[in-house]
């Protein structure tokens with residue numbers, strides 16, 4: 001049987017999750033306390049329900065614990081977001097992903113048992129900052145507080161040189177895990193591989209090392 005999802009809070013973030021899950025043919029229940037928002041999703045979600053998710057009795061009556069994964073996309077109202085998350089975990093929902101508004105909010109969500117905490121605005125802000133600052137960083141994915149994966153375009157400076165020659169691992173402690181060349185992806189590239197202009201390096205490392213390398217590439 002397909003997995004069943006619930007999205008609570010139909011702002012831009014929650015709404016876009018409902019749309020994408022629907023496009024992927026997944027069953028999704030969309031919940032919001034605002035009737036107008038719920039009406040917008042009545043044709044997109046499998047079920048669209050008006051409910052205040054801080055009311056435990058209402059959550060029980062919706063059979064929320066039978067769903068595989070609940071996404072709490074309430075951001076602005078931190079009290080509603082944390083109380084909703086708490087109720088979901090108390091009712092035994094296995095997987096809860098919650099959106100945090102700021103670092104304090106994230107801390108609380110983690111403490112009360114959210115399985116995954118996401119910071120879409122902060123993360124997108126960071127990605128864009130890296131992208132505009134270096135001009136060569138195409139994408140940036142945070143793995144933990146200290147480690148990330150970045151995608152970096154090979155410019156003139158690196159083209160024609162081999163991985164051994166650059167020795168990014170010894171010089172920066174960064175590992176190149178794959179190289180994208182056109183449509184091809186070369187996983188665990190050979191150290192003798194010579195880089196071409198417009199190749200994309202997929203690199204993993206400590207944030208401090210990645211930043212050091214990005215700065216070097218920007219000059």
Ligand code: ATP
Nearest residue numbers: 009010011012013032033034052053074075076080
């Ligand atoms: P976004 O940044 O994703 O556009 P937003 O700014 O529109 O979100 P948020 O405050 O993050 O709004 O809340 C998202 C939705 O959560 C709103 O539509 C709001 O009605 C809903 N919401 C807030 N509290 C509750 C609650 N207790 N129960 C159900 N839905 C709620």
